[in-house]
Amino acid sequence: MLTPVSTASDLPLDAVDTGAEPGGTPVIPRGGGRDAITGAAREIFAERGYHGTSIRDIAKRAGLSLSAMYYWHPSKQHLLAALIEESTYDYFHRCDEALREVGDDPADRLRALVRATVEYRVRRRVESNIGTQEWRNLEPDNRERLDGLRRSATQLWADIINDGVTRGTFRCAHPGDARRSIVAACNAIAQWYEPSGELGLPDLVERYTEIALRIVDYPS
Amino acid sequence: MLTPVSTASDLPLDAVDTGAEPGGTPVIPRGGGRDAITGAAREIFAERGYHGTSIRDIAKRAGLSLSAMYYWHPSKQHLLAALIEESTYDYFHRCDEALREVGDDPADRLRALVRATVEYRVRRRVESNIGTQEWRNLEPDNRERLDGLRRSATQLWADIINDGVTRGTFRCAHPGDARRSIVAACNAIAQWYEPSGELGLPDLVERYTEIALRIVDYPS
Amino acid sequence: MLTPVSTASDLPLDAVDTGAEPGGTPVIPRGGGRDAITGAAREIFAERGYHGTSIRDIAKRAGLSLSAMYYWHPSKQHLLAALIEESTYDYFHRCDEALREVGDDPADRLRALVRATVEYRVRRRVESNIGTQEWRNLEPDNRERLDGLRRSATQLWADIINDGVTRGTFRCAHPGDARRSIVAACNAIAQWYEPSGELGLPDLVERYTEIALRIVDYPS
Amino acid sequence: MLTPVSTASDLPLDAVDTGAEPGGTPVIPRGGGRDAITGAAREIFAERGYHGTSIRDIAKRAGLSLSAMYYWHPSKQHLLAALIEESTYDYFHRCDEALREVGDDPADRLRALVRATVEYRVRRRVESNIGTQEWRNLEPDNRERLDGLRRSATQLWADIINDGVTRGTFRCAHPGDARRSIVAACNAIAQWYEPSGELGLPDLVERYTEIALRIVDYPS
DNA sequence: CATGAATGAGCTTTCATTCAT
DNA sequence: CATGAATGAAAGCTCATTCAT
Numbered sequence: 001m002l003t004p005v006s007t008a009s010d011l012p013l014d015a016v017d018t019g020a021e022p023g024g025t026p027v028i029p030r031g032g033g034r035d036a037i038t039g040a041a042r043e044i045f046a047e048r049g050y051h052g053t054s055i056r057d058i059a060k061r062a063g064l065s066l067s068a069m070y071y072w073h074p075s076k077q078h079l080l081a082a083l084i085e086e087s088t089y090d091y092f093h094r095c096d097e098a099l100r101e102v103g104d105d106p107a108d109r110l111r112a113l114v115r116a117t118v119e120y121r122v123r124r125r126v127e128s129n130i131g132t133q134e135w136r137n138l139e140p141d142n143r144e145r146l147d148g149l150r151r152s153a154t155q156l157w158a159d160i161i162n163d164g165v166t167r168g169t170f171r172c173a174h175p176g177d178a179r180r181s182i183v184a185a186c187n188a189i190a191q192w193y194e195p196s197g198e199l200g201l202p203d204l205v206e207r208y209t210e211i212a213l214r215i216v217d218y219p220s
Numbered sequence: 221m222l223t224p225v226s227t228a229s230d231l232p233l234d235a236v237d238t239g240a241e242p243g244g245t246p247v248i249p250r251g252g253g254r255d256a257i258t259g260a261a262r263e264i265f266a267e268r269g270y271h272g273t274s275i276r277d278i279a280k281r282a283g284l285s286l287s288a289m290y291y292w293h294p295s296k297q298h299l300l301a302a303l304i305e306e307s308t309y310d311y312f313h314r315c316d317e318a319l320r321e322v323g324d325d326p327a328d329r330l331r332a333l334v335r336a337t338v339e340y341r342v343r344r345r346v347e348s349n350i351g352t353q354e355w356r357n358l359e360p361d362n363r364e365r366l367d368g369l370r371r372s373a374t375q376l377w378a379d380i381i382n383d384g385v386t387r388g389t390f391r392c393a394h395p396g397d398a399r400r401s402i403v404a405a406c407n408a409i410a411q412w413y414e415p416s417g418e419l420g421l422p423d424l425v426e427r428y429t430e431i432a433l434r435i436v437d438y439p440s
Numbered sequence: 441m442l443t444p445v446s447t448a449s450d451l452p453l454d455a456v457d458t459g460a461e462p463g464g465t466p467v468i469p470r471g472g473g474r475d476a477i478t479g480a481a482r483e484i485f486a487e488r489g490y491h492g493t494s495i496r497d498i499a500k501r502a503g504l505s506l507s508a509m510y511y512w513h514p515s516k517q518h519l520l521a522a523l524i525e526e527s528t529y530d531y532f533h534r535c536d537e538a539l540r541e542v543g544d545d546p547a548d549r550l551r552a553l554v555r556a557t558v559e560y561r562v563r564r565r566v567e568s569n570i571g572t573q574e575w576r577n578l579e580p581d582n583r584e585r586l587d588g589l590r591r592s593a594t595q596l597w598a599d600i601i602n603d604g605v606t607r608g609t610f611r612c613a614h615p616g617d618a619r620r621s622i623v624a625a626c627n628a629i630a631q632w633y634e635p636s637g638e639l640g641l642p643d644l645v646e647r648y649t650e651i652a653l654r655i656v657d658y659p660s
Numbered sequence: 661m662l663t664p665v666s667t668a669s670d671l672p673l674d675a676v677d678t679g680a681e682p683g684g685t686p687v688i689p690r691g692g693g694r695d696a697i698t699g700a701a702r703e704i705f706a707e708r709g710y711h712g713t714s715i716r717d718i719a720k721r722a723g724l725s726l727s728a729m730y731y732w733h734p735s736k737q738h739l740l741a742a743l744i745e746e747s748t749y750d751y752f753h754r755c756d757e758a759l760r761e762v763g764d765d766p767a768d769r770l771r772a773l774v775r776a777t778v779e780y781r782v783r784r785r786v787e788s789n790i791g792t793q794e795w796r797n798l799e800p801d802n803r804e805r806l807d808g809l810r811r812s813a814t815q816l817w818a819d820i821i822n823d824g825v826t827r828g829t830f831r832c833a834h835p836g837d838a839r840r841s842i843v844a845a846c847n848a849i850a851q852w853y854e855p856s857g858e859l860g861l862p863d864l865v866e867r868y869t870e871i872a873l874r875i876v877d878y879p880s
Numbered sequence: 881c882a883t884g885a886a887t888g889a890g891c892t893t894t895c896a897t898t899c900a901t
Numbered sequence: 902c903a904t905g906a907a908t909g910a911a912a913g914c915t916c917a918t919t920c921a922t
Contacts (some may be wrong), residue, residue, distance in 0.1 A: 033906070051271030052357065055892065065908050067894085072906095076892065087241050133353065137272065172434075180412065181405035188404035207397050214392075214434045253881075275917065285883055286918090292881095296917065473902080491711030491799065495896065505904055506897090516896065573793065575714065612874075617867050620852065621845035628844035647837050654832075654874045655841075656854075693885070714912065725887050727915080732885095736913065 034072045041079045046126045050080055050137040080134060081142040087127035088149050095156055106164030107218055113160060114186060114212045117203045121190040128190050157183060161216055167174045170216035172175040182212045254292045256282040259297045266346045270300055270357040300354060301362040307347035308369050311340045315376055326384030327438055333376060334432045335405060338425045339408040348410050377403060381436055390436035402432045474512045476502040481519045486566045490520055490577040520574060521582040527567035530590050531560045535596055546604030547658055553596060554626060555651045558645045561630040568630050597623060601656055610656035622652045671771045682739055696722040701739045706786045708742055709841045710797040739796060741802040747787035748809050765880055766824030773820060774846060774872045777864045781850040788850050818842060821876055830876035842872045 026095035040062035044053045055076050059066045073079045098116035102108045121128050138146065157179045172178045186208055193204065213220065260282035264273045275296050279286045293299045296418050318336035322328045358366065377399045384390035393397045406428055411425065433440065456590045480502035484493045495516050499506045507518050513519045538556035578586065597619045604610035612618045626648055635646065653660065666880045700722035704713045715736050719726045733739045743862035760777035762768040779789050798806065832838045846868055853864065873880065 049269060049271060049356070051269055054890080056890090064326075066892095067909075068907055070893070137266075137269070173430075174427050177431065180408055181401070181428075181431050184404040184408035185401035188400055192400065207394050208401075210393075210437055211397060211401050214437060215431055217434060274915075276915090287884080287920090288882055290918075460882090487796075489709060489711055489797070491709060494894075496894090508903055509899075511902065514918080576707075576709070613870075614867050617871060620848055621841070621868075621871050624844040624848035625841035628840055632840065647834050648841075650833075651837060651841050651875055654877060655871055657874060715914085716912085726913095727888075728886055731912070 021033060033062075033064055033068050036064060037069050037072055037079070037173075038083065040127075042126050042130065043084055045083065045130050045134060050076075050134045055112075058109055077142070080130075081138055083127055084131050084134065084138065085146060087124055087131055088146055088153075090124065091117075091128070091131075092149055092153055094120055099156070105162055106167060106169045107213065109160045110164065110212055110216065110218075111209050114182070114209045115205045116213050117183070117186040117199065118189060118208050120200055121186060122176065122195065122204065123161055125190045125193065125195070128187075132183065134188075152195060154179075164216060164218070170218050172215065172217040175216075181215050185211060242399070253282075253284060253288055256284060257289050257292055257299070258303065262303055262350065265300065265303065265350050265354060266289050270296075270354045275299075297359055298361070300350075301358055301366075303347055304351050304354065304358065305362075305366060307344055307351055308366055310344065311337075311348070311351075312369055312373055314340055315373065319376070326380055326387060326389045327433065329380045330384065330432055330436065330438075331429050333380060334402070334429045335425045337403070337406045338409060338428050339421065341406060342413055342415065342421055345410045345413065348407075352407060352410075374399075374403075384436060384438070388436050392435065392437045395436075398436050401435050404416065405431060405435075473502075473504055476504060477509050477512055477519070478523065482523055482566050482570065485520065485523065485570050485574060489517075490574045497521075503594055512658055517579055517582070520570075521578055521586075522547045523567055524571050524574065524578065525582075525586060525608075527564055527571055528586055529552065530564065531557075531568070531571075532589055534560055539596070544601055546607060546609045547653065548657075549600045550604065550652055550656065551649050553600060554622070554649045555645045557623070557626045558629060558648050559641065561626060562633055562635065562644065565633065565635070570632075571592050572627060587624055594619075594623075604656060604658070610658050612655065612657040615656075618656050625651060625655075663779065687823065689762075693722075693724055693728050694723060697729050697732055697739070698743065702743055702786050702790065703745065705740065705790050705794060706742055710736075710794045737799055737802070741798055741806075744791050744794065744798065745788055745802075745806060747784055747791055748806055750784065751777075751788070752809055752813055754780055755813065759816070765831045766820055766827060767873065769820045770876065770878075771869050773817060774842070774869045775865045777843070777846045778849060778868050779861065781846060782853055782861055782864065785850045785853065785855070788847075792847060792850075813837075814839075814843075824876060824878070830878050832875065832877040835876075838876045841875050845871060845875075 037058065040058045041053075044057050044061060047053075048057075055069055056066055058079075059069055062068070069076075069079070073082065094116045095113060098112040099109060102112045135143070158175070161170060161172075161175045161179050165172065165175050170178075189204070191206070193199075210220075257278065260278045261273075264277050265279060267273075268277075276286060276290055278299070279289045282289070293302065314336045315333060318332040319329060320331045355366075357364070378395070381390060381392075381395045381399050385392065385395050390398075409424070409428070413419075430440075477498065480498045481493075484497050484501060487493075488497075493511055496506060498519070499509045502509070513522065534556045535553060538552040539549060552613045575583070598615070601610060601612075601615045601619050605612065605615050610618075629644070629648070633639075650660075697718065700718045701713075704717050704721060708711075708717075715729055716726055718739075719729050722728075729736075729739070733742065755773060755776045758772040759769060762772045795803070818835070821830060821832075821835045821839050825832065825835050830838075849864065849868070853859075870880075
């Protein structure tokens with residue numbers, strides 16, 4: 001059952017497809033308010049940033065009244081937190097799954113993590129950008145709650161790279177910088193990739209896997 | 221001569237020198253009002269973002285009245301544009317200089333560009349973050365004026381990498397992704413580097429030069 | 441018969457009896473929705489005032505949904521009017537009864553009125569405070585309808601005191617001020633009296649009867 | 661020097677005459693914003709209560725913009741607190757003065773206190789009503805700060821009456837109820853007295869002095 | 881150069897109320 | 902009888918900006 005004002009943690013792990021056309025005023029089926037609002041907020045937060053977005057903008061794009069937002073979310077901040085939380089959990093979940101499918105070879109594990117990350121950055125491009133850019137606009141409570149998750153994700157990368165270096169699989173001298181560089185490169189994808197363009201996701205994954213392996217100096 | 225309220229384009233390429241001319245009438249006010257404001261704006265824009273910052277916050281941190289702010293800058297937007305413009309010019313200028321000091325070997329040129337970029341991201345950490353994060357908040361006029369510069373900077377990287385690939389110096393299969401990855405890795409430095417920490421700037425430059433060369437698959 | 445949404449004037453003079461008729465279909469719902477709402481409104485109006493109370497507060501304290509409230513009362517204003525009207529009628533009714541039990545001696549009649557008033561202020565402390573404090577928030581229609589009642593009550597006091605002065609039973613020089621002082625003193629009881637304290641209602645009545653008689657200068 | 665946003669305690673002890681005609685849109689002299697706002701707030705808070713008053717109402721009656729209010733007061737609550745605090749201090753101050761002018765005879769002291777109270781209720785009719793009716797709408801901080809004052813005022817009455825009873829000057833059996841009755845009678849004046857009517861302030865004082873003395877059973 | 885005072889538009893949020901079910 | 906979903910108006914407050922001095 002859906003409670004109208006849920007805590008952010010109630011959010012499902014998978015992406016919600018609201019069927020709302022970006023930019024248009026969609027017809028909202030009765031009861032579909034929550035998704036319409038979440039979808040609109042996702043788009044506009046990504047376009048203009050948290051403080052650059054007014055809830056009037058969100059309501060308008062959602063095709064609902066201003067007050068409808070407050071029926072489903074107790075505040076604008078809650079909306080942001082819900083968006084970021086859901087997408088962060090989703091990412092973490094996908095990494096976890098990807099890693100569970102491979103053995104303990106550091107190169108395989110790095111490949112898996114790069115794949116999960118690139119796929120996430122492409123498939124959930126919008127929210128993932130919100131996550132990186134609007135993190136500082138989370139109120140302390142929300143931020144603290146999510147900081148742990150973020151650190152865990154960092155740790156996934158660190159563990160793999162450190163393990164690879166220890167075993168001699170990777171030969172990079174500075175595993176921390178290697179990790180930061182790989183993550184930065186993957187994250188940047190969300191800022192330039194055009195899903196409608198020629199380059200398909202599998203190719204993209206392959207390219208960034210190669211780059212990552214070169215960064216950790218894995219003999220090709 | 222500096223007119224008190226300059227358009228953003230008047231800004232000098234280097235950091236403003238506020239010192240009073242010995243013996244003469246100071247062109248810049250003793251109190252350093254202009255710098256106080258620019259400095260405060262830089263800090264707070266970086267901390268909270270453009271829309272998250274009120275000009276009252278800026279004036280307060282600058283220790284000046286609201287109206288004093290308007291004496292020096294005609295608007296909040298102007299303040300942002302001035303900050304970004306100055307720092308973007310500065311970056312471009314440094315790249316230019318660095319490249320002029322080296323020959324035409326692609327590896328040398330890439331090394332020079334990485335060095336200039338890393339140094340810029342460290343020495344002008346705050347503004348450089350504003351540049352990347354608040355670009356979208358520039359009004360069309362300002363943004364268009366600067367987009368050319370940005371594209372030129374991108375071209376600097378692209379030319380070097382493409383040249384290296386053409387010559388066979390670099391062996392990476394996807395020069396565009398290599399470029400984006402290198403730039404992303406360098407840019408990220410501004411988000412985690414602690415100038416007061418153990419790692420010095422020269423070491424940092426060396427580390428990221430190595431990473432960049434690995435990304436373009438330059439034989440070590 | 442009680443129609444579910446009655447106008448304020450339908451209200452009975454006594455507290456509503458919600459008991460289900462034995463053997464028949466209950467006219468009033470088992471859950472006692474109407475009473476729950478009235479009770480909650482009484483408490484919260486008294487605590488925070490009419491404009492300081494939201495109907496969501498009322499519904500929540502009543503343990504009902506917002507819409508349930510609207511089933512029983514057409515508006516927030518109606519709720520206030522009903523509360524005040526019922527309690528004002530009640531007061532008037534009690535005064536009437538008390539006076540019918542005594543003869544025409546002004547002192548006896550004053551004693552009866554003081555007793556009725558003090559008892560009312562204690563037994564219906566909450567509503568009586570709402571009546572005095574929220575009168576101004578009645579909409580013109582409702583206020584006008586009740587103003588007559590209020591004036592009648594005032595007249596009850598005035599008649600007795602004037603009669604006493606005319607007959608020489610009371611010797612106060614300014615019967616109007618005497619009346620206002622007595623009423624003010626009795627009304628104030630609702631603001632400080634603690635029903636759970638040591639002082640019982642009969643003693644309280646006696647004390648204020650004495651005070652009233654002293655105010656009208658009745659020889660003791 | 662006037663600081664724009666003062667704490668409530670900065671307020672002067674005497675009543676401010678703003679020259680604003682009630683109900684009209686007065687012409688505000690430059691810099692006269694503070695008084696215009698305070699005056700308007702006083703009137704409308706008294707008419708409609710704190711929660712029934714919007715700051716737009718206040719600004720409109722003051723003949724100023726909404727934001728002007730926020731230049732002088734940090735919030736609507738501050739405005740209420742300032743109004744109540746100033747008037748409460750004023751009352752206390754006047755009582756103190758009145759008592760300093762008389763000797764230690766309980767009857768004289770009671771007369772002095774009644775006079776100070778009646779005069780206050782008449783001369784500062786509006787604020788004094790705000791004080792009694794809107795006290796509960798003070799936020800905890802403000803209320804606590806003022807509760808001490810209020811208790812001190814109560815104590816002034818209590819000391820006098822208790823002293824009179826102890827000495828045998830007053831013969832009332834229940835000094836607490838006598839005190840509450842006298843205060844209630846005096847306070848009620850603010851609710852019905854018409855300064856423009858026939859009854860002058862000195863006469864009013866005399867009448868209520870008599871009533872008070874009868875309440876404490878002082879032999880006439 | 882700089883200030884104090886003021887403004888209008890806009891912000892997030894809450895309100896009483898409605899309506900289809 | 903009662904609910905869940907939604908709304909338009911208005912609330913308190915903050916914003917960038919202006920202007921007389």
